[in-house]
Amino acid sequence: MQEDFLHYVWQHQYFDKASLRTEQGDAIVVLKPGFRNADAGPDFLGARLMIGEVEWNGAVEIHLRASDWHRHQHQHDRKYDQVILHVVHTADQPVHRTNGSEVPALALQPRLDAGLLYAYEALMAADEVRPLPCAAALPTVPEVTRLMMVERVLLERVEQKAAAVQELHERSGYDWETTAWQVLAAGFGFKKNAEPLTRLAQALPLPVLRRHRHDLAQTEALLLGQAGLLPAADEATDDYCAQLRREYDFLAHKYQLGGTALAAHEWNFLRLRPANFPPVRLAQLAALIHAQPRLFQPLLDAPDVATLARMLLAPVSEYWQHHYRPGVAATGKVPALGRSSAHLLISNVVVPLRVAHAQSLGDREGVEAAVELLTQLPREQNSVLAPYEALRFQHRSAADSQGLLALQRGYCQPRRCLHCAIGSRILQRNVPTPAP
Template sequence: MREDFLHYVWQQQYFDKQALRTHTGEEVTVLHPGFHNTDAGPDFLNARLQLGEVEWNGAVEIHLRASDWRRHQHQTDARYDQVILHVVLTDDQPVLRTDGTPIPTVALAGRIPLDMLHTYQQLQAAPPATLPCAPFLPRIPDITRISMVDRALLERMERKAATVQLLHQQLDNDWEATAWHVLAAGFGFRKNTEPLARLAKALPLRVLRRHRHNLLQTEALLFGQAGFLSATENNTDDLADEYVQKLVTEYEFLRHKYALENTGLQEHEWNFLRMRPANFPTVRLAQLAALLHARPLLFDALLSAQNVAALEQFFSAKSSAYWHTHYRPGRAGNVPALGRSSMHLLIINVVVPLRVAYARTVDQAEQVEAALHLLTQLPAEKNHILALYEGLPFTQRTAADSQGLLMLATAYCQPLRCVECAIGSRILRHNSVLK
């Protein structure tokens, strides 16, 4: 058993409260269980309890064993002096505040309904890479599943938006610079997200803005700061290419002009392994350069686009002719343009979080809804995580569905946080033991 199950049992008061007494024999009446505290300190705050003849207001701390109090060093932490009741499964040791006064303890062993306990154990015992609640799902109302996926979708987008908001603060509240950083990371398409994020830091938007009208110079800045224009013993022939030589010449001039020495990346920091040439970071850099060249105001365009079609048009900027026939500097090969599926990933991972972050910053709730509506215009994604939900009563028609299910899987199902999920809670509440 995990402690979160006892949190759930206490919060919902799913235990036998008849003749409930502390370890010293005082009768306990729960007037209010308190509010779950997700920050540091006791587990539940502002609880109201009657112990014997006296009503108390304060905190409740929950452990599987009373001895966990000392193991967690609560006896030396003044934040826990406000605890008025210690709720445990097993009472194996008295507990004290920092001043040495005892804290009343209640043991719930034998008071939790057996059906609920067995159901919880069954959920927790699910094999890896499976959905714990799958056997129970036919008994769960559609509204419960749908509302939980919707909640998970909002949590996922809020989490992504919080990262964007933090970046926005670090960039002196400049939304255009924020859009550049988020867009650059997005063009990494997971395998190269981290190096592209570092490239955005190594290449300030103010420098790119001055040369965005010249595609060759924009490419030179990106490829140079990415480390693809530096000579090594392995790429001498590649850099002899006439077009690449132009990039090298432009970059050397701009590098000195803007004092970019020692701020860029090196070629070995990029991932090429097990990737198709169309996904190589060099191809993505060429596409990003074309976008910067063709779209002078990134943030305004991404914020004002009314639908997916407008955003697809935004992302359709064509890279220079050289990058239609080369996938790395000096290496020939046919390269397709940025595909619709890639555009859709950029809308999901860049545009929507950026717009949600902006809406939260300016306190415009309707803009959050508008941003999430974009996801309903996109087809659902497909990957090994979402495959877990195929054949089960979950809808997977749009990106809103798949993004919600991804959050459900990674934040609830895989870490077995069943008691914090509306679906798991309903299963436990109805004691639905699978026979």
């Protein structure tokens, strides 16, 4: 059993409350269980209890064993002096506040329903290989509960991504153009190279790129050279590589960029298809910058997914249609950035960017319109989502895909069933009906 289960039981009052008494023998009436505390200190704040003949207002602390109070050193922490009830599974010893007064204790072990406990333990003991711990009980959950949970976690996921964008915006001096550049660069790294591309965007100022965006070769030289992916002048194996090296050396000296350049070993090539190699992605990013005088406003103003996709799918230079690495020719034509990749960029870059911007203006309709873009995108298909489809979760668009990914990563994988509406519904079926 985890302490989280006792939090859930106390929050929803899913225990036998007949003749409720403290370990000290005083009658208890729960007038208000309080609300979960997300900060340091007791687990529940704002509780109202009748203990004996006295009404108490304060905090409730929850532990598996009463002795955890001392293990966590609460007896020396004044934040816990406001605790009016110590709710535990097993009351193995009395505990005291910093002034020496004893904290009333309530032991839940004899008051927990066996069916509820069994349902909880079944969820927690589910095979770790199984993506959904609730798979066996899922047919008992109404469709509307599933839909509501997926929508909830979709909004949580979008909110988390928008918060990251807002943090970048603050660090950039509240410059939306720089923010768009850094978020877009990270997006072009997709999963494997998002981190080095984020650092590259920080190491290559957007004003420098803008100044040379009219010349695609110079734009490529800045990106590839600052990424540490261009061969040295005496190692270039073709004229174009030699040209890029010369361009970069001149521009790096002019703008004093060399000290912040990345090294080649910082990029991930392992288990990537050649079409996804970092030099190819940088060439695609260079093509986008070359084609767009500005980044932020077009990403913000594009009326639909088709317009955004056309913007993101800017054609690369002739050289990068036939090379995966500088100086290394491909055996055939290098695939261009695919429509599915453009759709991922819209999901992971454009939508969070638009949401963050709308939130900064207090524009609720703008937030809704940004999230609505996800419904215009086709659903994603991968091994993470396949089990949810097999269990007949609705999966019609990228909005569903993003919601299901958030459900898997935020709830199913870490077994946070007690915080999930689906898991909660399964447990509620095992809560006994109180006697009249």
